[in-house]
Amino acid sequence: MSELNRMTIAQARKGMAEGSFxxxxxxxxxxxxxxxxxxxxxxxxxxxxxxxEAAAEADKKRAAGDQGPLLGIPLGIKDLFCTEGxxxxxxxxxxxxxxxxYESTVTSNLLRDGAVFLGKLNLDEFAMGSSNTTSYYxxxxxxxxxxxxxxxxxxxGGSSGGSASAVAARLCLGATGTxxxxxxxxxxxxxxxTGLKPTYGRCSRWGVVAFASSLDQAGPMARSxxxxxxxxxxxxxxxxxxxxxxxxxxxxxxxxxxAGVKGLKIGIPREYRVDGMPEEIEKLWMETADRLRAEGAxxxxxxxxxxxxxxxxxxxxxxxxxxxxxxxxxxxRYGFRADAPEGLPEFASLEEMYATTRGExxxxxxxxxxxxxxxxxxxxxxDAYYNKARQVRTLIAQDxxxxxxxxxxxLTPTTPSPAFGITEEPTxxxxxxxxxxxxxxxxxxxxxxxxxxxxxxxxxxxxxxxLGKPFEEVGLLRVAQAVETAADFTATPQLMA
Amino acid sequence: xxxxxxxxxxxxxxxxxxxxHAQVLSESKLFxxxxxxxxxxxxxxVALVDAALPGMLPVLNEVCVRQAVRSxxxxxxxxxxxxxxxxxxxxxxxxxxxxxxxxxxxxIVGEGELTIDLEEGESRAIGIERIHLEQDAGxxxxxxxxxxxxxxxxxxxxxxxxIVSKPDLRGGDEASAYMTKLRSILRxxxxxxxxxxxxxxxxxxxxxxxxxxxxELGTRTETKNVNSVRFIRQAVEYEAQRQVELxxxxxxxxxxxxxxxxTKGETRSMRSKEEAHxxxxxxxxxxLPLQLDQAFVDAIAADLPELPDEKRxxxxxxxxxxxxxxxxxxxxxxxxxxxxxxxxxxxxKLAANWVMGELFGALNKAGVELSNSPVSADALGGLIEAIxxxxxxxxxxxxxxxxxxxxxxxADTIIDEQGLKQISDEGAIEAAxxxxxxxxxxxxxxxxxxxxxxxxxxxxxxxxxxxxxxPGVVNKLINEKLG
Numbered sequence: 001m002s003e004l005n006r007m008t009i010a011q012a013r014k015g016m017a018e019g020s021f022x023x024x025x026x027x028x029x030x031x032x033x034x035x036x037x038x039x040x041x042x043x044x045x046x047x048x049x050x051x052x053e054a055a056a057e058a059d060k061k062r063a064a065g066d067q068g069p070l071l072g073i074p075l076g077i078k079d080l081f082c083t084e085g086x087x088x089x090x091x092x093x094x095x096x097x098x099x100x101x102y103e104s105t106v107t108s109n110l111l112r113d114g115a116v117f118l119g120k121l122n123l124d125e126f127a128m129g130s131s132n133t134t135s136y137y138x139x140x141x142x143x144x145x146x147x148x149x150x151x152x153x154x155x156x157g158g159s160s161g162g163s164a165s166a167v168a169a170r171l172c173l174g175a176t177g178t179x180x181x182x183x184x185x186x187x188x189x190x191x192x193x194t195g196l197k198p199t200y201g202r203c204s205r206w207g208v209v210a211f212a213s214s215l216d217q218a219g220p221m222a223r224s225x226x227x228x229x230x231x232x233x234x235x236x237x238x239x240x241x242x243x244x245x246x247x248x249x250x251x252x253x254x255x256x257x258x259a260g261v262k263g264l265k266i267g268i269p270r271e272y273r274v275d276g277m278p279e280e281i282e283k284l285w286m287e288t289a290d291r292l293r294a295e296g297a298x299x300x301x302x303x304x305x306x307x308x309x310x311x312x313x314x315x316x317x318x319x320x321x322x323x324x325x326x327x328x329x330x331x332x333r334y335g336f337r338a339d340a341p342e343g344l345p346e347f348a349s350l351e352e353m354y355a356t357t358r359g360e361x362x363x364x365x366x367x368x369x370x371x372x373x374x375x376x377x378x379x380x381x382x383d384a385y386y387n388k389a390r391q392v393r394t395l396i397a398q399d400x401x402x403x404x405x406x407x408x409x410x411l412t413p414t415t416p417s418p419a420f421g422i423t424e425e426p427t428x429x430x431x432x433x434x435x436x437x438x439x440x441x442x443x444x445x446x447x448x449x450x451x452x453x454x455x456x457x458x459x460x461x462x463x464x465x466x467l468g469k470p471f472e473e474v475g476l477l478r479v480a481q482a483v484e485t486a487a488d489f490t491a492t493p494q495l496m497a
Numbered sequence: 498x499x500x501x502x503x504x505x506x507x508x509x510x511x512x513x514x515x516x517x518h519a520q521v522l523s524e525s526k527l528f529x530x531x532x533x534x535x536x537x538x539x540x541x542x543v544a545l546v547d548a549a550l551p552g553m554l555p556v557l558n559e560v561c562v563r564q565a566v567r568s569x570x571x572x573x574x575x576x577x578x579x580x581x582x583x584x585x586x587x588x589x590x591x592x593x594x595x596x597x598x599x600x601x602x603x604x605i606v607g608e609g610e611l612t613i614d615l616e617e618g619e620s621r622a623i624g625i626e627r628i629h630l631e632q633d634a635g636x637x638x639x640x641x642x643x644x645x646x647x648x649x650x651x652x653x654x655x656x657x658x659x660i661v662s663k664p665d666l667r668g669g670d671e672a673s674a675y676m677t678k679l680r681s682i683l684r685x686x687x688x689x690x691x692x693x694x695x696x697x698x699x700x701x702x703x704x705x706x707x708x709x710x711x712x713e714l715g716t717r718t719e720t721k722n723v724n725s726v727r728f729i730r731q732a733v734e735y736e737a738q739r740q741v742e743l744x745x746x747x748x749x750x751x752x753x754x755x756x757x758x759x760t761k762g763e764t765r766s767m768r769s770k771e772e773a774h775x776x777x778x779x780x781x782x783x784x785l786p787l788q789l790d791q792a793f794v795d796a797i798a799a800d801l802p803e804l805p806d807e808k809r810x811x812x813x814x815x816x817x818x819x820x821x822x823x824x825x826x827x828x829x830x831x832x833x834x835x836x837x838x839x840x841x842x843x844x845x846k847l848a849a850n851w852v853m854g855e856l857f858g859a860l861n862k863a864g865v866e867l868s869n870s871p872v873s874a875d876a877l878g879g880l881i882e883a884i885x886x887x888x889x890x891x892x893x894x895x896x897x898x899x900x901x902x903x904x905x906x907x908a909d910t911i912i913d914e915q916g917l918k919q920i921s922d923e924g925a926i927e928a929a930x931x932x933x934x935x936x937x938x939x940x941x942x943x944x945x946x947x948x949x950x951x952x953x954x955x956x957x958x959x960x961x962x963x964x965x966x967x968p969g970v971v972n973k974l975i976n977e978k979l980g
Contacts, residue, residue, distance in 0.1 A: 210551075324595070334551075346644075
């Protein structure tokens with residue numbers, strides 16, 4: 001019973017349904033794991049007491065006949081979701097101490113279905129980053145270690161780095177993430193877990209701290225495709241409070257699991273063979289394709305001709321929206337406000353208070369993106385940058401739409417490299433290159449999932465990404481599970497609890 | 498006649514465009530469920546999204562969309578089935594989001610027009626460029642504490658229609674006539690209450706001048722938030738005069754934002770173009786483009802009320818009113834409705850005279866709104882019937898009206914109580930007259946020689962009937978009997 005925390009959600013559901021253990025026991029096991037691996041920095045605000053209370057409540061409900069789909073399942077919540085009464089920071093100093101009086105729609109849905117929340121997970125500040133090194137509350141450490149440099153702490157990827165690290169280290173059975181340009185899929189790949197970014201509009205954004213509204217999408221991160229399907233079933237749904245959410249029924253996402261890929265056409269986009277991509281990644285990608293072919297899929301060479309423009313366009317659209325979305329953090333109504341200058345009772349002006357608060361409250365990466373965003377929206381540059389980027393976005397969406405006339409799913413690597421060291425963190429554009437394979441799907445709004453399929457030479461996990469048609473997550477999960485089964489990825493991280 | 502300015506160098510034309518902000522009549526705000534009720538305690542009407550809490554999202558209020566479409570149809574404008582909400586970004590204390598949601602690139606209403614009514618029955622069509630929907634800002638209160646400012650977010654997010662005219666107006670008179678007419682139309686439509694003193698309607702006044710005959714536009718200034726028809730006229734006149742003097746003195750008009758100071762009757766500089774914000778407009782990614790279908794618009798069009806211009810024409814045609822009278826009666830929907838209730842089935846011209854004459858006079862004197870008039874339309878109608886049926890004379894009617902206004906009683910009650918009923922029954926008057934003739938043979942003879950003396954008999958009949966004999970009938974009978 002000491003390793004309940006290592007179970008998948010599906011296993012835990014079964015175990016609790018059969019009465020083999022209680023949610024309190026399961027949750028206690030996760031709480032112990034969180035204590036044991038506090039050094040990973042995965043949580044900003046752990047809530048073990050509330051979790052154990054919720055678990056006891058779940059056990060009572062089960063005794064009374066409740067069979068909620070996630071009843072008693074302990075999950076971690078990315079600290080970008082507003083949670084009622086529990087500090088919500090977006091990993092920024094500027095939201096320090098902010099306790100929402102409301103619960104985001106996605107977390108409300110999970111609570112409705114019986115989930116137990118272990119606490120709030122670390123991330124890159126305002127979800128801006130690919131390494132989880134921009135959090136005001138400290139770096140998150142990847143539980144995997146490189147055989148080549150075993151003493152080096154590795155990044156978990158980002159922005160959902162706390163979620164990925166916690167799930168990989170078995171601190172929780174699953175976690176919520178959000179993905180704007182790869183923030184679920186890239187850290188999932190770096191940490192050897194499975195992460196699904198649903199179709200834009202599938203999960204409500206209400207109550208999720210906004211980064212780039214036209215791209216942000218919540219999704220599940222877990223240790224199996226099936227677990228992602230189970231979580232998505234609870235997270236997804238139309239929400240009248242988010243007019244960009246889509247009013248379409250939530251299907252049973254496990255419906256086609258196990259159906260295999262026989263007869264399906266899987267596209268391999270030639271543009272995803274980028275310069276400088278390590279051979280081991282190319283090799284795993286092709287091996288995965290071969291395995292699917294062996295299972296009866298037809299592998300089709302396809303073209304997504306505007307892929308090269310996706311990343312630059314993304315780094316216009318996302319900062320533009322962010323520069324506006326983050327204007328509300330001004331130190332007036334909630335969160336952090338800077339102190340007046342030394343020796344003075346107050347600021348000279350409102351503008352000075354804003355500027356100082358935002359200067360001290362936002363980290364460097366956030367400030368950089370706000371400035372980029374303000375620049376590309378400014379008079380005289382708007383058409384050249386923002387409007388052009390929107391046109392590119394349309395072309396990328398068209399690329400995918402025509403590709404999906406030929407194929408059922410698309411297979412790509414998730415990242416161009418395995419996890420890197422916290423101290424060897426690339427800077428600027430190099431860092432942005434981490435998202436090169438994940439950004440196109442974000443720009444098109446289509447669903448994508450990263451599945452761990454193998455190891456790098458240094459013993460680090462690598463993932464492939466499967467992309468699907470809008471709102472056809474059922475079919476996407478089916479293909480993803482075939483990838484998972486064929487890869488039979490069973491390795492576990494060194495820093496596992 | 499358009500107003501011009503005669504300067505030292507020649508005649509100058511004044512070119513004006515108005516951007517009117519009209520608060521949409523709706524129960525709740527443009528993107529939140531918070532109430533729009535005026536006069537609540539500060540920060541009482543605030544939803545989470547109005548205060549820009551993290552993760553909160555705007556949800557478009559369909560009522561506000563209907564109201565904008567209705568307003569557009571009221572000015573005969575093209576309705577854009579596709580429109581987009583944009584963010585206008587700037588930092589200000591009463592703007593919690595750090596941006597205002599507006600419609601820059603694709604407004605909901607396109608080009609339309611409105612007819613302004615000028616002196617002497619003249620009228621002129623003024624082009625309207627567009628109407629777009631946007632959020633109002635909150636209120637900063639600076640005068641309650643020596644060191645601090647307070648913020649009231651009650652108005653934050655309330656829906657406004659920005660109604661932008663073309664630069665078709667040519668003077669203070671036209672500008673104020675435009676505002677008056679626009680207000681009237683919106684009130685008819687029920688899309689804005691037009692309460693200017695509460696800030697429900699206010700105008701940004703763009704003014705430039707150019708030498709008469711020139712077709713190029715001069716550099717304009719924009720005077721912000723002018724909140725009365727009179728102030729609009731004054732702001733235009735002050736600003737145009739200032740610009741002419743500036744130009745004639747060899748100076749240049751600076752494109753800038755100005756403020757109108759109603760106590761001094763002048764405008765002064767607020768900020769120049771160099772200090773102007775770069776608002777970094779872009780489509781709000783929290784809101785999908787607004788796509789209306791034609792049936793939605795058609796249904797609103799089918800439900801449109803009769804508007805002032807049509808009503809005025811109808812009053813002229815079916816009640817035989819003069820253009821001027823009809824104009825006065827339709828300016829406010831309530832007045833037109835009141836008049837029609839009085840005129841219904843009665844003498845319409847008499848009704849118009851009484852509504853505009855005695856009633857308006859009494860209301861004005863008492864400082865009472867028509868809606869609180871102590872004399873209802875029905876009651877006034879009763880008085881008019883009493884006149885029409887010769888129950889009372891026009892002269893008596895004025896006294897009866899005064900009592901009605903004072904006591905709220907009906908005309909009939911007052912006539913009965915005070916015994917004012919006029920005797921028109923020829924038999925009764927003839928009997929009285931015959932008696933007077935019989936007992937005054939000498940007077941009869943004199944009157945037959947000198948018809949001027951017939952007046953004595955009129956007085957006697959009046960005396961005998963307590964003043965209630967119908968004077969017309971009395972005269973007729975005296976003429977018959979005394980030849």
